[in-house]
Amino acid sequence: MKTIIDEKLIDEILSRSVVEILPSKEKLKKELLSGKALRIYIGADPTGPALHIGHATNYIILEKLRKLGHKIIILIGDFTARIGDPTDKSSARVQLTREDVVKNTKTWLKQLKPIIAIDDKKNPVEIAYNHDWLSKMSFEEIIKLASNFTVQRMLERDMFAKRLKEEKPIYLHEFFYPLMQGFDSVHLDVDVEMCGNDQKFNALAGRTLVQRYKNKEKFVFITTLLENPITKEKMMSKSQGTGIFLNMSNIDMFGGIMSQPDENIVQLFIDCTLMSLEEINKIKNQLEEKSVNPRDIKMRLAFEITKLYHGEKAAQEAEDEFNKIFQKRELPENMPVFKSKKEKYKLIDLLAETKLASSKGEARRLIEQGAVEIDGQIIKDWNCEMKLKNKMVIKVGKRRFIKISL
RNA sequence: GGGUGGGUAGCAAAGUAGUCAAAUGCGGCAGACUGUAAAUCUGCUGGCUUCGGUCUUCGUAGGUGCAAAUCCUACCCCACCCA
Numbered sequence: 001m002k003t004i005i006d007e008k009l010i011d012e013i014l015s016r017s018v019v020e021i022l023p024s025k026e027k028l029k030k031e032l033l034s035g036k037a038l039r040i041y042i043g044a045d046p047t048g049p050a051l052h053i054g055h056a057t058n059y060i061i062l063e064k065l066r067k068l069g070h071k072i073i074i075l076i077g078d079f080t081a082r083i084g085d086p087t088d089k090s091s092a093r094v095q096l097t098r099e100d101v102v103k104n105t106k107t108w109l110k111q112l113k114p115i116i117a118i119d120d121k122k123n124p125v126e127i128a129y130n131h132d133w134l135s136k137m138s139f140e141e142i143i144k145l146a147s148n149f150t151v152q153r154m155l156e157r158d159m160f161a162k163r164l165k166e167e168k169p170i171y172l173h174e175f176f177y178p179l180m181q182g183f184d185s186v187h188l189d190v191d192v193e194m195c196g197n198d199q200k201f202n203a204l205a206g207r208t209l210v211q212r213y214k215n216k217e218k219f220v221f222i223t224t225l226l227e228n229p230i231t232k233e234k235m236m237s238k239s240q241g242t243g244i245f246l247n248m249s250n251i252d253m254f255g256g257i258m259s260q261p262d263e264n265i266v267q268l269f270i271d272c273t274l275m276s277l278e279e280i281n282k283i284k285n286q287l288e289e290k291s292v293n294p295r296d297i298k299m300r301l302a303f304e305i306t307k308l309y310h311g312e313k314a315a316q317e318a319e320d321e322f323n324k325i326f327q328k329r330e331l332p333e334n335m336p337v338f339k340s341k342k343e344k345y346k347l348i349d350l351l352a353e354t355k356l357a358s359s360k361g362e363a364r365r366l367i368e369q370g371a372v373e374i375d376g377q378i379i380k381d382w383n384c385e386m387k388l389k390n391k392m393v394i395k396v397g398k399r400r401f402i403k404i405s406l
Numbered sequence: 407g408g409g410u411g412g413g414u415a416g417c418a419a420a421g422u423a424g425u426c427a428a429a430u431g432c433g434g435c436a437g438a439c440u441g442u443a444a445a446u447c448u449g450c451u452g453g454c455u456u457c458g459g460u461c462u463u464c465g466u467a468g469g470u471g472c473a474a475a476u477c478c479u480a481c482c483c484c485a486c487c488c489a
Contacts, residue, residue, distance in 0.1 A: 167411095169485070259444070264444095294442075326442070326443065359452085361453065362435085365450060369437060369450070370436080370437065371437075397437095
């Protein structure tokens with residue numbers, strides 16, 4: 001298959017949201033300009049039900065490459081997920097069943113649909129599962145695979161080095177994670193691997209293996225990761241439950257973006273929207289000159305991202321809702337309804353029962369902090385007993401609401 | 407196999423018999439402020455409670471003692487050094 005050669009677009013692909021390309025950007029550019037269709041893959045371990053907008057960055061780039069005519073392969077790490085990437089503590093603990101994997105994969109592909117045309121007729125995305133080959137390897141093959149690396153080389157990985165220094169355990173099987181991921185590249189016979197900045201080591205292991213087994217050069221395309229400007233921690237984390245997930249409702253997604261630190265606005269535009277770099281640059285200048293309220297820019301960001309996954313109408317709705325709740329401090333359009341059988345309630349019991357608070361203790365604390373409002377009136381007496389009325393609205397904090405129905 | 411040091415709340419980490427539901431930081435929640443669910447500041451961050459308390463929790467299981475995260479015994483797990 002012939003590919004489309006659009007140098008301007010290729011230049012953008014090679015620079016937008018890119019940390020590094022190995023062996024070099026120039027070499028990959030040459031390949032992309034050659035007209036040859038490349039096999040480009042990204043791997044993802046289906047450890048949870050949701051992808052976040054950090055993952056999405058990669059798929060947005062892949063879609064551009066797919067449109068140029070390159071073959072995109074999404075590798076589902078159903079085998080590797082069970083071993084767990086050493087960087088991801090939680091995944092090491094999770095014992096996934098076959099059904100979990102299937103279920104997670106299904107929801108993932110659905111979440112990706114808005115940003116990558118997986119089922120495109122002309123150039124569909126290939127979905128591969130590494131259980132298909134990794135589970136069938138013999139011990140001999142594994143030993144052979146392992147003989148491509150030295151222990152010293154493994155220990156160079158930043159996080160192994162870190163654990164060594166901190167006298168924390170490094171399990172032998174953890175060394176196999178990069179080997180497995182690397183072998184995926186061999187099996188799929190890929191030309192390019194795309195990954196986030198934290199996957200560099202694993203991807204490089206694949207480079208070595210592709211060189212040895214296939215005698216060819218695999219490119220590694222490393223993309224940016226969003227981090228907290230102060231703590232430098234990852235902002236998007238499945239394990240910590242922080243971040244903006246693609247399966248969120250339009251309202252939550254919009255709000256989630258509004259809660260991102262202002263410092264990350266520009267990077268989020270670059271990584272998570274389809275907006276042109278020229279336009280993003282304008283925004284960047286506005287922010288630097290302080291000629292616009294960052295809030296307004298962030299509203300635009302939230303709108304753009306929400307639009308991508310939920311459509312323009314739903315994004316507008318989310319924006320309106322946000323304004324209503326946080327600027328005008330009004331009540332949202334729709335709130336969960338609590339159908340009550342009783343009329344009399346102790347407030348803390350009600351909060352706990354409706355899950356507005358996770359326990360009675362928390363309910364009490366929230367009331368004491370002045371976080372609880374009933375029909376617009378702040379209640380500070382945690383011990384109070386109340387009579388429910390139809391359509392009574394209970395508000396906890398800024399974001400949690402419930403409507404009573406008798 | 408031997409020696410030494412460890413295993414503490416969502417995470418990191420202090421505490422080494424009573425003043426420990428356990429310092430501090432991160433994360434989370436709330437309040438103030440702000441045309442942001444940003445930043446900053448403040449408070450909260452085990453369950454139940456008749457608000458007096460009470461129950462469960464510091465690797466696991468036993469034990470000593472009025473009292474244990476803290477001492478003893480056994481076991482499980484980890485790191486470092488030696489072999």
